[in-house]
Amino acid sequence: MQNLGIRVLFMGNNFARLLGGLWITIRISLIAVALSIVFGILLGMLMTVKNPITKALTKIYLEFIRIMPQLVLLFLVFFGLTKSFGINLSGEVSAVIVFTLWGTAEMGDLVRGALISIPKHQYESGAAIGLTKWQVYCYIIIPQILARLVPLAINLTTRMIKTTSLVALIGVVEVLKVAQQIIEANRYTVPDSALWIYGTIFFLYFFACWPISLVAKRLEKKWKTA
Amino acid sequence: MEPIIRVENISKTFQANNGQVEAVKNISFSIEKGDIFGIIGLSGAGKSTLVRCLNLLEKQSEGNIYIDGKNLMKLSSKELRKQRQDIGMIFQHFNLLMQRNVVDNICFPLEIAGVGRKQAKKRALELLETVGLTEKARAYPAQLSGGQKQRVAIARVLANNPKILLCDEATSALDPQTTKSILNLLKEINQKYGITIVVITHEMAVVREICSKVAVLDHGRLVEEGTVEALFGAPKTEEAKQLILNTYA
Numbered sequence: 001m002q003n004l005g006i007r008v009l010f011m012g013n014n015f016a017r018l019l020g021g022l023w024i025t026i027r028i029s030l031i032a033v034a035l036s037i038v039f040g041i042l043l044g045m046l047m048t049v050k051n052p053i054t055k056a057l058t059k060i061y062l063e064f065i066r067i068m069p070q071l072v073l074l075f076l077v078f079f080g081l082t083k084s085f086g087i088n089l090s091g092e093v094s095a096v097i098v099f100t101l102w103g104t105a106e107m108g109d110l111v112r113g114a115l116i117s118i119p120k121h122q123y124e125s126g127a128a129i130g131l132t133k134w135q136v137y138c139y140i141i142i143p144q145i146l147a148r149l150v151p152l153a154i155n156l157t158t159r160m161i162k163t164t165s166l167v168a169l170i171g172v173v174e175v176l177k178v179a180q181q182i183i184e185a186n187r188y189t190v191p192d193s194a195l196w197i198y199g200t201i202f203f204l205y206f207f208a209c210w211p212i213s214l215v216a217k218r219l220e221k222k223w224k225t226a
Numbered sequence: 227m228e229p230i231i232r233v234e235n236i237s238k239t240f241q242a243n244n245g246q247v248e249a250v251k252n253i254s255f256s257i258e259k260g261d262i263f264g265i266i267g268l269s270g271a272g273k274s275t276l277v278r279c280l281n282l283l284e285k286q287s288e289g290n291i292y293i294d295g296k297n298l299m300k301l302s303s304k305e306l307r308k309q310r311q312d313i314g315m316i317f318q319h320f321n322l323l324m325q326r327n328v329v330d331n332i333c334f335p336l337e338i339a340g341v342g343r344k345q346a347k348k349r350a351l352e353l354l355e356t357v358g359l360t361e362k363a364r365a366y367p368a369q370l371s372g373g374q375k376q377r378v379a380i381a382r383v384l385a386n387n388p389k390i391l392l393c394d395e396a397t398s399a400l401d402p403q404t405t406k407s408i409l410n411l412l413k414e415i416n417q418k419y420g421i422t423i424v425v426i427t428h429e430m431a432v433v434r435e436i437c438s439k440v441a442v443l444d445h446g447r448l449v450e451e452g453t454v455e456a457l458f459g460a461p462k463t464e465e466a467k468q469l470i471l472n473t474y475a
Contacts, residue, residue, distance in 0.1 A: 124283050125321035129335045129386070130311040132303075139334070143325055223325075 008186050008193040009200060018197075021178035022204050028092060028174070029161040032099035036160075037153065039100065040107020045137065047112040058108070065105035071166050073098045078170040091172035099160055110152045114145035147223040154216035158209045175201060228295050229256035230390065230422050231280065236289030238275050249275040250286070251446040257439075262416055262423045264433040264454070266469060267443030273426045276443065277392050280424065281313045282306060294389070311339060314383035314421075318395040320375040322367040322382075328354065329363045332382045339386060346385075353381040356418075357411060373404035380411060384419070391415070391423045397432060409435045430469055434458065442466045 009015050047058045065073070078094040081087040089097070118141055126136035168177040179197045186193050238250040249272045257263045267273045278284040279291060282298050291298045293309065301309060322331050332350035333343075341349070354360050357377040367375055376396060383391060393412070397405040413436050416423050425437060433440050433454060440457055442450040444465040450457065461467045 119319070121317050121319055122321060124278070125315065125317055127283055128281055128310060128313070128315035128392075129338070129383070130307040131338060132307065135338065139338075140323070143323075 004192075004196070006196040008182060008190045008196060011186070014182050015200075017178050017182065018175060018200065018204065021173060021175035022208065024092070024172065025161065025164045025174040025176075026208055028095050028099065028164050028167065028172075029157065031096050032103055033157045033160055035096075035100040036103025036107045036156075039104040041111050041142070043104055043108030044111020044115055047108060048115050062105050062109060065102055070098065070102060070163055071169065073101065074166060074170050091167060091170045094170060095164065095167040095172055099164070103156060103160060106156055107153065110149060110156070111145060114148045115141065117148070118144055147220070150216055150219050150223070154212055157212055161209055162205065175204060227259070230259040230294055231257040231424070232292040233280075234290045234292070236276075236279060236286040236291060238272075238279060238284060239287045249446055250279070252289070253443075253446075253448045254289075255441055255448065255451055257422060257424065259422055260416070260420050261439055262413070262425065262437050264425045264427065264437035264440040265443060266427055266430065266433050266440060268428060268469075270445075271443040272446040273428075273443050274394055277315075277394055277424060277426045280390075280392060281310050281315060311335070311386045312388050313390045313392060314386065314388035315392040315394065316376065316379045316383055316396045318398050320367075320372075320379045322375055322378055324367050327364050327366050328359065328370075328378050331367070331378055332385055335382060335385050349385060350381070353384050356384070356415075357381045371404075372400050373408060376400065376404075376408055377411065380408075380415070384415065384421075387419075388421060391421050393423065393425045393427075395426055395428070398427070398429070402431075405432070406435070412436060430472070442469065 009018075043058065043061075046054055049055075074094060077098050078089065078091060081089060081094075122140055122144070123136055126140045127133075131139065164174060165176045167174055168180075173181075179201050183194050183197050233256065234254050235252050236250060236254075237248065237252050240247045240249055251272075253276065265273045265276060275284055279286045280293075282291075285299075293313065296309070298306070298309070323334060326334065329347060329350045332353055333346040336346035336349060337343070351360070351363065354363055357380055359374060359377050359381070362370060362374060362378075367378070370378065391412075396412075397408050400408060409432065412423055412425075415421055416436075423436075425432060427433060437454050439452065440454050441448055442457070442463070442465055449463045450461065450466045457466060458470065461470060
């Protein structure tokens with residue numbers, strides 16, 4: 001045990017620090033995902049409006065976000081805003097903004113797809129019993145698209161959790177950064193710690209994403225049979 | 227007496243990719259209170275578009291529609307929603323809420339109209355008795371047959387005490403036996419509550435079974451209108467003859 005790199009994990013409060021880093025990763029992703037779902041549904045509804053201007057604007061937004069690597073967006077928000085406008089955002093806030101922008105675009109496109117897959121007579125029957133447009137969405141359309149969206153949204157969530165590792169590059173000390181710090185600090189005493197620490201991170205990511213998939217599977221089942 | 231539905235010279239033009247499509251061309255007719263009025267035609271004749279104009283799911287391009295003497299085009303969107311609660315509509319696809327059981331489906335329009343939970347439930351159970359589905363109160367739509375689903379849809383539409391019931395191909399997804407029982411139910415409702423019923427269909431058998439008057443649509447034009455006996459006894463137009471012949475061919 002003395003010679004194994006794994007002992008680094010139990011030195012000092014290293015493991016607790018890793019968990020702390022993981023919490024930052026998860027906090028950024030969860031806030032971004034929650035915001036993305038809300039804004040994504042709104043964006044998706046906006047994308048189905050038959051108006052050339054909204055159509056063009058949403059399309060530009062979607063393509064812009066999709067083509068841009070997330071890292072460039074992070075730099076743009078974190079460094080760009082500060083340099084050009086003097087707006088000073090913390091790394092974590094910048095990360096939440098970028099991931100929300102990205103998530104909203106992806107989610108919006110998913111919602112758009114789900115919305116146009118709902119047949120027209122669903123909207124008509126809602127209107128026919130005297131519902132407002134808003135009520136038709138709330139009571140009839142959104143419950144149906146939710147069921148179709150769950151697997152796609154979960155996929156997006158796990159992708160977001162994974163992509164947050166990029167935020168280390170704008171100075172947010174999340175789980176990967178903590179790992180690097182631990183490895184560097186023990187470079188001379190425990191030279192083979194990298195494998196163990198990164199291995200641990202593998203499991204941390206796994207146990208962060210796995211429950212989400214499980215929940216998704218359950219929701220999907222529940223909403224299908226009901 | 228003022229007819230309950232009066233349609234005056236309505237036309238509807240759709241903007242399609244390859245130019246304009248005139249789905250309904252200058253149609254006028256009236257429906258008396260308590261009638262069961264059939265609108266028959268082949269697919270694409272414009273009957274679905276026409277019936278959607280009656281509760282303004284589609285806005286006609288020209289002409290006016292009067293329901294109970296009120297011009298639909300003059301209503302604000304709030305008044306229109308109120309009016310729509312007086313005009314029930316059932317569809318080929320039933321459109322029940324899959325997440326709610328039968329009783330809750332029937333309660334739904336009542337909840338929207340602001341009726342209390344208890345009262346809504348009581349009304350729902352009464353209506354279930356009317357449509358003969360009391361034993362399925364707690365079932366979910368997925369557990370029902372097509373005919374049962376349509377019965378639930380009818381009960382739901384009756385919840386708001388409509389004066390008019392529009393049926394858009396309501397029996398087209400059902401087998402002949404079930405069709406017959408649904409048509410009987412509609413007839414019963416017509417007699418019991420005095421609800422005016424407008425039936426859209428491509429099946430002559432449906433018209434023959436329940437309608438008192440009928441209008442024949444062909445390529446967006448109203449080609450013949452009159453009592454069912456007159457139409458079957460002596461069809462005046464080629465289109466009507468064809469429709470009758472098709473049924474018995």
